[in-house]
Amino acid sequence: MMSLWQSFVELIHELIPWLDGGIATVIIILIKGIALVLPLIIMMAYMTYAERKVIGYMQLRIGPNRVGPIGLLQPFADVIKMMFKEIIFPTKANIYLFLLAPILAFVPAVAIWVVIPLGEGFYITNLDVSLLYVLAIGSVGVYGIIIAGWASNSKYPLLGALRSTALLVSYEIVIGFVIVTVVMVAGSVNLNEIVEGQKGGAWNWYFIPLFPMMIVFWISALTETNRAPFDVVEGESEIVGGTHVEYSGMCFALFFMAEYINMIMMAALAVLLFFGGWHSPFEGLPYLESLFEFVPDLVWLLVKMSFFLFLYLWIRATFPRFRYDQIMRLCWKVFLPLTIIWIFVVALMTQLAIGPWF
Amino acid sequence: MFDKLIKIFKDFTLSELLLGMSVTAKELVNTKITVQFPEERTPISPRFRGIHALRRYPNGEERCIACKLCEAVCPANAITIESEMRDDGTRRTTQYDIDLFKCIYCGFCEEACPVDAIVETQIFDYAFESREGSVLTKERLLEIGDENKKLIDKTKLEDSKYR
Numbered sequence: 001m002m003s004l005w006q007s008f009v010e011l012i013h014e015l016i017p018w019l020d021g022g023i024a025t026v027i028i029i030l031i032k033g034i035a036l037v038l039p040l041i042i043m044m045a046y047m048t049y050a051e052r053k054v055i056g057y058m059q060l061r062i063g064p065n066r067v068g069p070i071g072l073l074q075p076f077a078d079v080i081k082m083m084f085k086e087i088i089f090p091t092k093a094n095i096y097l098f099l100l101a102p103i104l105a106f107v108p109a110v111a112i113w114v115v116i117p118l119g120e121g122f123y124i125t126n127l128d129v130s131l132l133y134v135l136a137i138g139s140v141g142v143y144g145i146i147i148a149g150w151a152s153n154s155k156y157p158l159l160g161a162l163r164s165t166a167l168l169v170s171y172e173i174v175i176g177f178v179i180v181t182v183v184m185v186a187g188s189v190n191l192n193e194i195v196e197g198q199k200g201g202a203w204n205w206y207f208i209p210l211f212p213m214m215i216v217f218w219i220s221a222l223t224e225t226n227r228a229p230f231d232v233v234e235g236e237s238e239i240v241g242g243t244h245v246e247y248s249g250m251c252f253a254l255f256f257m258a259e260y261i262n263m264i265m266m267a268a269l270a271v272l273l274f275f276g277g278w279h280s281p282f283e284g285l286p287y288l289e290s291l292f293e294f295v296p297d298l299v300w301l302l303v304k305m306s307f308f309l310f311l312y313l314w315i316r317a318t319f320p321r322f323r324y325d326q327i328m329r330l331c332w333k334v335f336l337p338l339t340i341i342w343i344f345v346v347a348l349m350t351q352l353a354i355g356p357w358f
Numbered sequence: 359m360f361d362k363l364i365k366i367f368k369d370f371t372l373s374e375l376l377l378g379m380s381v382t383a384k385e386l387v388n389t390k391i392t393v394q395f396p397e398e399r400t401p402i403s404p405r406f407r408g409i410h411a412l413r414r415y416p417n418g419e420e421r422c423i424a425c426k427l428c429e430a431v432c433p434a435n436a437i438t439i440e441s442e443m444r445d446d447g448t449r450r451t452t453q454y455d456i457d458l459f460k461c462i463y464c465g466f467c468e469e470a471c472p473v474d475a476i477v478e479t480q481i482f483d484y485a486f487e488s489r490e491g492s493v494l495t496k497e498r499l500l501e502i503g504d505e506n507k508k509l510i511d512k513t514k515l516e517d518s519k520y521r
Contacts, residue, residue: 058382062392215372318382319375 032124036113044260045075051313058317085249090153093246097151102247102254105144108137109258112265117192119278119297131179131189134269135172138224141258142168145233145243148255152246160242163324164226164233170331171223177339178217181210181346182273195277202281207274209349213342214274216335218311221266223327225259227312229319230327237321267308268301275304404513407465407478410456410494411503411510420500421475424451428467428476436460437467454496458486479506480513 012028049064049071056063064071089095115130117123127133142165149161185206186194198205207214223230234242244255271277278297282288322330348354368374393400413421424441440453467476479502486492494502503510 054386057386057390060385060388060391062390314379314382318378 036124037110040110040113040261040264041257043264044257045079047260047264047309048078048256049075050309051316054310054313055317058314079253082250082253087249087251088246090246093153094151097147098246099251101144101148101151102251102258103144104147105141105258106254106261108140108144109261109265112137113261115191116265116268116272117195117277118301122278122297123192126190126192128190130191131183131194134191134265135176135179138262138265139168139172141262144255144258148243148247152243154246156239156241156245157243159239160233160235160245163235163239164243167223167226167230167232167327170328171220174216174220174331174335174339175224177336177343178213178220179273181213181339181343182206184343184346184350185209191272191277195272195279198276199279199283201284202276205274205276205279205281210274210342210346212338214270216339217274218270218308219330220335221270222312222315223331225262225266225312227259227263228316229322231321232324232327235321263312264305264309267305267312270308271301271304277301402480402482404480404516406480406482406513407463407468408480408482409458409478409484409502410461410467410499411477411479411506412454412496412499413475413477413503413507413510414500420450421473422451422454423473423475424449425472427470427472431466431470433464433466434460434462436462451496454499456494456499458492458494474514477503477510477514479510481506481509 012024012031052074053063053071064074067073067077089098112134114124115127115133117126145164145168146161149157149159149164152158182194183189186197188194188197222228226233232238232242234244239245244252247255278301280289280292280295280300282292415421424439426439426441429437429439436457438453438455438457439451441449441451444450463478465478468474468478471477476499481502
């Protein structure tokens, strides 16, 4: 992957030799940005299709099947519809904040992907503190929802914003502590090094020693991305549509895209932290390793990610929405004590080198 | 005490959540029961009461004799009939209107008719583009009867042995 990229960069320098290095760099950065955002948006679009299809199948329906063969062009129909819809501004709403909110929700969702490695040496930047970067930028996304709720000048969005603020802030703590355990085991906050630490077959992946933390991480990830059964931020039956009641057209689409890109990000993070990232599960096995050698890094990562994305939909199709106070109780009274205890357990085990994994 | 321990064990192993998820996973691969409506249709009883139609005798003569029994029996007053003597001396309707906004599709008109002129067909997917379109005139009713003669004859024959 990386050698391909290098030759591509050289090609750019060759094709436009009259430009000095500075502008060529800008062009390369732009191309990198597009190469990041475009597949993400296509993935997000097909995620919505997969969601409708999978949930339909679980409810004994067929799901969308009219646009294109088995409905495969449905996402494009949705996008075109969204683009041509009018953006309505509520009376007396603060228009500047009203327009800023979807951007604030969408940009951090994409910005996180800068540090997420998709294969051996296949990333946009290799930050030494990439995990901290993910946490930091991830929290900025909350502002989009808060500002959306406030700027709409309407009661349901405000209620949704209040709920989401409390929810995301609480669960961020839990996710932070879970990540601390991973960092302690890996001895690094660099995502590349964390993945490298899980090299050599499925039994070296961190989900085995950190199994309870993996569960806690996944449930918190559901909450962080406002997905069912923790989607009280939207809560269609209670507060109509939460923060995006007043949004329409592309403004709403940006929130929607931010939510789905965050989902994909959380799935990627779960794979990178607990499931060996781009490493094949058969590494080190005598026969299977050579059999699956042709599969590229990226494909292993995508296969593992799609399982987690499927899990999102599976969970949504299965469970009813939690009551708001029950979600809070789950966070503060169950997950937080559990993670703190587990931090001490992991600290002891790593320091005293107990068990086969540490 | 023991029950409480069992509950804590169940909560922490997520056993009940996994049970729920196994149910949805099973349904994921089950046969789907969706009927693709315009292409596929569910079977309809011959006694189904859809849009109305006026029938004719095999020689092309309209059956209706303007006895106004249907107008009298109609619980929603949806039927309006005007009649006069035709040139050959028979009593015929000059106006036979059914207001579909009023009609409750009870089928009493069909039951009341002594000559099986007014019937309700199996057709249920119809629409009109103006408010006036809701009133079925005599011409329209006869037209529906002519267009769907085969269907009406078949369903009425199927239903006749139970009447």
